[in-house]
Amino acid sequence: MGFFHNYEEMAAMILFGIGFTTLLLHKNMIKKIIGFSMMDSAIYLFLAAKGYIEGRTAPIVVDGVQSMEAYINPIPAGLVLTGIVVSVSVTALMLALTVRLYRRYHTLDIDEITAQVRKEEQ
Amino acid sequence: MEILNIILLVFIIICAVSVSLTKSLLTSIVIFMSQSLAMSVIWIMLESPDLAITEAAVGAGITSLLLFVTLKKIHAIDLQKKEVPGHGEDQE
Amino acid sequence: MAKTRNDYENSWWPRFVRWLKNGSSALDDAMYGDLEEEAVLPDAPAGDAEKREAQWDERRRLLLRDEQDMYSQVHAWSRSKGAKLAQWFYRVTAVVICLGIIWMLLQTAAYLPPFGNPDNPANNEVSRRYIEQGMQETGAVNIVAGMILDYRAFDTLGESNVLFIAACSVLILLRISSEKHGGDAVAQLEAEADDRMYEPKNDLILQRIASFLVPLILLFGVYIIMNGHISPGGGFSGGAVMGAGLILYLNAFGFRKTERFFTFKTFKVVSLCALSFYAVSKAYSFFTGANHLSSFISPGTPGRLFSAGLIPYLNIAVGLVVCCTMYAFYTLFRKGDM
Numbered sequence: 001m002g003f004f005h006n007y008e009e010m011a012a013m014i015l016f017g018i019g020f021t022t023l024l025l026h027k028n029m030i031k032k033i034i035g036f037s038m039m040d041s042a043i044y045l046f047l048a049a050k051g052y053i054e055g056r057t058a059p060i061v062v063d064g065v066q067s068m069e070a071y072i073n074p075i076p077a078g079l080v081l082t083g084i085v086v087s088v089s090v091t092a093l094m095l096a097l098t099v100r101l102y103r104r105y106h107t108l109d110i111d112e113i114t115a116q117v118r119k120e121e122q
Numbered sequence: 123m124e125i126l127n128i129i130l131l132v133f134i135i136i137c138a139v140s141v142s143l144t145k146s147l148l149t150s151i152v153i154f155m156s157q158s159l160a161m162s163v164i165w166i167m168l169e170s171p172d173l174a175i176t177e178a179a180v181g182a183g184i185t186s187l188l189l190f191v192t193l194k195k196i197h198a199i200d201l202q203k204k205e206v207p208g209h210g211e212d213q214e
Numbered sequence: 215m216a217k218t219r220n221d222y223e224n225s226w227w228p229r230f231v232r233w234l235k236n237g238s239s240a241l242d243d244a245m246y247g248d249l250e251e252e253a254v255l256p257d258a259p260a261g262d263a264e265k266r267e268a269q270w271d272e273r274r275r276l277l278l279r280d281e282q283d284m285y286s287q288v289h290a291w292s293r294s295k296g297a298k299l300a301q302w303f304y305r306v307t308a309v310v311i312c313l314g315i316i317w318m319l320l321q322t323a324a325y326l327p328p329f330g331n332p333d334n335p336a337n338n339e340v341s342r343r344y345i346e347q348g349m350q351e352t353g354a355v356n357i358v359a360g361m362i363l364d365y366r367a368f369d370t371l372g373e374s375n376v377l378f379i380a381a382c383s384v385l386i387l388l389r390i391s392s393e394k395h396g397g398d399a400v401a402q403l404e405a406e407a408d409d410r411m412y413e414p415k416n417d418l419i420l421q422r423i424a425s426f427l428v429p430l431i432l433l434f435g436v437y438i439i440m441n442g443h444i445s446p447g448g449g450f451s452g453g454a455v456m457g458a459g460l461i462l463y464l465n466a467f468g469f470r471k472t473e474r475f476f477t478f479k480t481f482k483v484v485s486l487c488a489l490s491f492y493a494v495s496k497a498y499s500f501f502t503g504a505n506h507l508s509s510f511i512s513p514g515t516p517g518r519l520f521s522a523g524l525i526p527y528l529n530i531a532v533g534l535v536v537c538c539t540m541y542a543f544y545t546l547f548r549k550g551d552m
Binding site: 006013014025050051052053058059060066068071074076084088100 | 316337355362366453
């Protein structure tokens with residue numbers, strides 16, 4: 001047992017926690033977005049680590065060898081490959097919303113934006 | 123190989139903590155970029171070259187560029203000005 | 215009815231309640247007094263009315279002042295010390311909760327099957343099927359490409375659509391059109407142009423390096439896309455590389471040069487053509503596959519450039535969508551238009 005057998009997964013968990021803390025703790029929206037991207041990459045690291053098998057190569061058929069014992073698990077790689085590109089578009093969408101909010105309220109501080117919104121509602 | 127892997131993992135965790143702790147937005151974005159680059163080496167170590175190419179182009183390239191352009195848009199990259207917008211929490 | 219109510223008000227329980235909230239309800243009692251007084255006011259003689267009015271005005275003024283004093287004290291406290299206390303409490307709680315989450319996740323990670331072990335439950339018959347039969351069934355040497363563009367092609371279609379929709383949303387959020395909004399939009403456009411004024415234009419070093427690097431980057435992107443089924447890569451990675459190359463070209467030579475070959479119309483036409491080609495070709499292959507019809511698409515000889523059935527063409531479609539999306543994000547953020 002022990003933690004050290006799973007050091008990749010362990011690092012992914014710690015990275016996820018740090019990203020979540022950044023998301024909660026900062027008022028600045030850009031920092032929040034970076035924390036969100038860090039949570040993304042932690043998930044990808046976890047998935048790819050689950051697919052890795054010691055001493056095997058990437059899932060590209062070489063010299064016609066097609067046994068299960070030669071290659072790592074291709075499924076997490078396929079899932080993460082699309083995930084990375086989609087996460088960029090999510091980041092871009094969040095940044096576009098941030099730019100719009102900045103144009104409207106002239107600040108990035110989410111508390112100030114909330115205060116101004118409340119003032120406008122009254 | 124295992125030692126290199128562990129060094130890289132420790133590096134990305136240190137990068138993540140320092141992104142959270144740095145005050146300047148520009149610095150934190152550069153650190154985030156280097157974290158993505160280290161991630162792309164980790165993908166190579168995990169035998170996933172597809173992911174390494176994608177992460178190097180997307181994570182270290184385009185995400186950071188978009189973040190930089192956003193900073194430019196909101197006039198946060200202005201070295202003459204002391205007060206950077208959205209830094210209310212750092213002035214305490 | 216009124217009598218019953220008065221009896222109730224004088225019985226022991228309401229009196230106990232009044233005693234219980236005596237301190238805070240002093241103001242409320244005074245207000246009740248006001249209301250009752252106003253209710254009896256019309257019955258009083260007319261001469262007294264003005265005097266009583268003045269008296270009550272005075273009393274109301276005093277009460278209001280007391281109230282304002284109290285509130286301002288509370289506000290001052292909440293603005294200075296209370297806000298700091300709440301912020302400190304929030305931060306400490308957030309850190310403690312996150313440390314708890316990390317600790318729980320680490321506990322879970324300790325009980326997961328060990329890293330890199332071939333007997334892990336994740337390495338089950340699904341990946342065995344993909345590895346052992348994938349090359350015969352799809353014709354792709356790169357098993358990941360065969361998986362995401364043949365076995366799971368429907369999923370990839372959804373993901374390309376996510377990219378296109380994200381680009382459209384950014385377009386809606388950031389586009390500044392001068393026809394719709396008139397002079398206001400023109401002023402905003404000028405402000406954006408002014409924002410770009412201080413950047414180095416016609417920077418010789420950047421232009422020379424770019425004229426050397428951009429063809430290589432684009433060529434590398436095309437190589438990754440075209441060889442997606444026989445080597446690492448594919449539409450997603452190659453498209454991102456090509457998008458990055460286009461962004462470098464844009465940064466070195468400016469919008470005038472890129473607008474000759476990439477406008478909003480190009481983005482629309484290329485993305486829609488690629489997505490509909492993907493949808494139509496996969497619909498054909500699903501239709502023939504589901505109905506056991508013979509299809510003219512054959513896997514071909516694995517390892518050759520034009521093999522693996524539809525996979526190279528689907529890779530090109532995905533790559534075009536990704537490339538257009540990345541470039542569109544950048545131009546929309548920079549200029550507010552394409």
